[in-house]
Amino acid sequence: MNKEFSRYGILFVVSAPSGAGKSTLCDALRQTSDFVYSVSCTTRPPRAGEIDGDDYHFLSEAEFAARANAGEFLEHANVHGKYYGTLRDPILRNLHKGVDVLIDIDTQGAAAIRAFDDAFVRQALADVFIMPPDLEELRRRLTKRGTETAEQIEVRLVTAAREMELWREYRYTIISRSVEEDLLKFRHIMGAERYLSGRMILT
Numbered sequence: 001m002n003k004e005f006s007r008y009g010i011l012f013v014v015s016a017p018s019g020a021g022k023s024t025l026c027d028a029l030r031q032t033s034d035f036v037y038s039v040s041c042t043t044r045p046p047r048a049g050e051i052d053g054d055d056y057h058f059l060s061e062a063e064f065a066a067r068a069n070a071g072e073f074l075e076h077a078n079v080h081g082k083y084y085g086t087l088r089d090p091i092l093r094n095l096h097k098g099v100d101v102l103i104d105i106d107t108q109g110a111a112a113i114r115a116f117d118d119a120f121v122r123q124a125l126a127d128v129f130i131m132p133p134d135l136e137e138l139r140r141r142l143t144k145r146g147t148e149t150a151e152q153i154e155v156r157l158v159t160a161a162r163e164m165e166l167w168r169e170y171r172y173t174i175i176s177r178s179v180e181e182d183l184l185k186f187r188h189i190m191g192a193e194r195y196l197s198g199r200m201i202l203t
């Protein structure tokens with residue numbers, strides 16, 4: 001039997017409380033050619049070293065609202081008082097071409113994609129929750145990162161505790177250890193997802 005198999009792209013969604021090690025993991029994954037990383041839009045101001053169009057598309061509230069009204073987002077949410085949104089077109093284009101896409105979004109965004117009204121998107125989804133070892137470790141990591149004020153860290157910790165309750169909604173959970181370990185676990189997930197019979201197209 002000499003059949004040709006191809007497949008549609010996988011939409012890898014990674015969520016984690018801030019400071020759980022997700023950005024480090026996503027940065028490491030972005031260095032590979034395994035997938036296209038989807039750059040989100042946000043109304044939060046850039047942090048030191050962040051590049052517009054690379055880390056995020058930094059938009060004003062008016063620009064964000066206009067794009068939301070034009071239906072440009074696959075999902076969008078208010079996180080810590082700022083708006084964040086995932087652009088629809090580049091994701092769909094890549095998935096149809098068979099290119100895997102990685103998005104780093106919060107638990108509201110992941111829930112919206114799980115409930116998305118297009119079965120193609122729901123079937124493409126492979127959602128992964130990165131669980132911080134515990135809240136104290138999260139506090140230490142956020143303090144060490146030094147990009148938030150003490151007050152902002154407290155807000156993020158409250159959100160983190162709430163988000164950590166949602167891990168069961170995700171198909172996969174990685175308990176964050178070192179970057180190397182997290183990366184290896186993610187690669188196992190990636191490998192298995194690529195061989196799901198349901199993802200294969202026989203031509």
Ligand code: 5GP
Nearest residue numbers: 018040076077079084085086104105106109
């Ligand atoms: P940060 O401001 O630290 O970069 O991100 C704050 C939170 O917003 C993180 O949990 C991140 O995953 C989430 N986020 C980033 N982009 C998006 C997006 O497009 N949609 C949603 N729903 N959340 C996002």
